[in-house]
Amino acid sequence: MGWLAAGDGYEVALIDGRVAARSTSGRAAGRQLKSLPKALRDHPEVDRLRRLEEWLARHAAACVAQVDTWMVSSLPVPTGLLARVWPDEAWQAALRHLVVVGDDPDEVGFLRDAIAPGELRMVNLDGETVRLSPETVTLPHPVLLPDLDDLREFAAELGLTQKVEQIHRATWRKPAEVSGSEVTEFAGGRYASRFGLAARATQLGYRVSGGYATCRVRDDGRIAEAAVWIGEPYWEEEVRTGNLTWHDQEGRTLRPAEVGPVAWSEGMRMAAALHAGRQVEEGS
Incomplete structure (x- = not known):
């Protein structure tokens, strides 16, 4: 201008x-x-x-939010769409350097450019710039990337940064065996008031509904919602974070075996972030 x-x-x-x-x-x-x-x-x-x-x-915030949704849910995105929005600086900033995967699972690299009508240029782990023209690509959640450590190391070597948190996103892999239907690892985080805990959840981008902070994820085509108890609305006294659970679209509690890898990781990420904002006694 x-x-x-x-x-x-x-x-x-x-x-x-x-x-x-x-x-x-x-x-x-x-x-x-x-x-x-x-x-x-x-x-x-x-x-x-x-x-x-x-x-x-x-507009820039909306672009980042949309790309984050594509990434968290690992949704297929038409390459033609990426090429159409690429000239927009806000979209370009949100998409540049994200890891994309084409038709072949081995076609993995950092997105560098998108050209009409639907050609993508990316840098693979061999340092080569390659061109892809699949109908759709995915922007995988990092827990689904088998070469995540290599991608992080390569990004550091090239000095690549991502507007949307992908390869450096905190991830949790589900243990082979989990007892019960609730995770207690991040329960007990003390807050002076329910308002403060709810405010932190909202600031982090999570939805607050009733007495819970929630995170809804599409994982392998199914919707799963992670939930952490944060106290009754309008509760003015001290409150502590509760256990972490998952539910399906009908509200049925999911057993750990039914929770997909992305839903598990994102639920644990939310619970850890809420617990991290707790009041800590001096000297502890």
Whole structure:
């Protein structure tokens, strides 16, 4: 976006996600100012740019949320769709460097580019840039990636970063044997109030419904919802995190054997994150 005239002697533009100004006269003509002059703060052009700034921030967050949903659920994504949205900087930032898998499970690499009508360029673990044109690709959840450690090491060597947390996402693999239908490992995290615990759950992106923080995941085509007890609504006294359970779409409690690897990992991730925000006694 170019510079727009705003008032006498100034121009404004959206630079790196914020409204910036520069002088058009005097010795400082053409130089970007360190802060927005007071005379411009209520100018219509500045107000318009601020609204655009807010919209772009919401759009970028929506792109990240959508890509995160594709990744967590390992949903097949049409390559043509990726090519259509790639020119959008917000989509590109959310997608770039994510690990993608084509028709062949061995076709694994970091996404570098998407070209119409549906060709993807990626860097594989051999360091080669390859082209793929499958009808769909998946952005796998990291617990499903057998070469996760190699991918992490290779990403570090190349200095690759991901906008959507994928290869460095905390993961938990389900033990071969689990007794009972509840996980108690992260229960007992003490919070001063239920409000504080619910606020942490919401801040982390989890849904709060009734007395639970929940996380819904599509795992191998089935919906599973992980839930952690956080206390009765409007409870004003001290509260502690409860056990972790999983349920199907009908609300039936799932046995550990029925919980898929992604649903297990994401449920444990939620429970661990809530427990991590607990009050800790000094010296403990």
